[in-house]
Amino acid sequence: MEKALEKFISHWKQQPNVRGILLTGSYAVGIQKEDSDVDIRLILKDDVPESFKGLETIDGFSFSFIGRSKAVTLKKFNRQFFSHVKMEACIYNVGKILHDPFGDIAEIMKVAKIYVDTPLVAKEISEADLKLYMYSLHKKYSYIMSTDPDDPFYVYNYMMYLKSALHRYADFINAEIMFENDSKLSRFLTDERYLAAYGYEKFPDQDFMALWLAGLKEKSTSCIAEIHNYLRKNLHNFNDSNTIISWHD
Numbered sequence: 001m002e003k004a005l006e007k008f009i010s011h012w013k014q015q016p017n018v019r020g021i022l023l024t025g026s027y028a029v030g031i032q033k034e035d036s037d038v039d040i041r042l043i044l045k046d047d048v049p050e051s052f053k054g055l056e057t058i059d060g061f062s063f064s065f066i067g068r069s070k071a072v073t074l075k076k077f078n079r080q081f082f083s084h085v086k087m088e089a090c091i092y093n094v095g096k097i098l099h100d101p102f103g104d105i106a107e108i109m110k111v112a113k114i115y116v117d118t119p120l121v122a123k124e125i126s127e128a129d130l131k132l133y134m135y136s137l138h139k140k141y142s143y144i145m146s147t148d149p150d151d152p153f154y155v156y157n158y159m160m161y162l163k164s165a166l167h168r169y170a171d172f173i174n175a176e177i178m179f180e181n182d183s184k185l186s187r188f189l190t191d192e193r194y195l196a197a198y199g200y201e202k203f204p205d206q207d208f209m210a211l212w213l214a215g216l217k218e219k220s221t222s223c224i225a226e227i228h229n230y231l232r233k234n235l236h237n238f239n240d241s242n243t244i245i246s247w248h249d
Contacts, residue, residue, distance in 0.1 A: 004061040005038065005098075007058050007059070008058055009098050009099055012099075017048050018067070020099055020101075020102065021040060022042075022105050023038070024039040024040065024041050024094075024095045025039025037063065038064070041091070041095065042066065042067035042068075043068070043070055044067050051066070052066070053065070054066075073088070074108065074111060081115055081118075084170075084176055086176060089116050090112075116199055120174055120176060134235060134236045135238065136168075144158055145221055145224070149221070162216060165227055174204075175205075188200065189213070205234075212227060
């Protein structure tokens with residue numbers, strides 16, 4: 001991989017808009033697999049108006065890269081943090097500098113560490129919001145429970161319920177979930193080595209997680225019923241027979 005990486009670095013450090021190159025992902029933290037991409041962040045000049053993503057194969061190794069300016073990268077840290085996510089900051093925090101003649105990456109990594117070390121701000125969720133969460137989940141739940149499991153839309157709605165349930169409950173207990181990168185979700189929820197490598201925190205309610213993962217595996221109405229009852233008990237005791245929800249538009 002080293003020779004392929006040298007070729008990648010040699011090409012990109014000659015580009016006039018590139019100010020730095022950072023190795024990220026599994027190769028940066030030493031947990032790569034045989035089929036792992038080589039993940040790279042390219043730091044661009046702040047006057048470059050556009051970011052970009054790319055894929056390239058060099059000597060049989062797949063390189064996945066993102067180019068952003070320092071200013072845009074810092075804005076992404078901030079935007080993610082206040083959306084209850086630290087993913088990009090964690091990626092930079094454990095990255096390996098490959099080329100940084102202007103010190104841009106070193107500065108970004110200092111800021112990344114601050115975000116990583118700062119606890120997520122607990123969301124203020126009103127009673128009405130909790131009712132709305134459960135109302136939405138109950139509608140999906142009712143559809144699933146009344147649908148033939150052989151109906152192709154059963155699986156679709158089942159998975160939509162699971163995703164929504166995880167998202168809403170994570171908000172409620174102030175837990176980070178990487179919803180903008182579903183391809184990493186399995187490792188984020190189940191791989192302790194992955195969590196330790198990036199400094200992510202384990203999902204705080206492992207009882208819920210056990211039910212959720214069982215539901216993902218089984219795809220059965222009994223699993224969904226267990227999850228829904230757990231949320232009734234711990235998120236909101238939603239009364240589906242007589243409820244009115246009010247809010248300000």
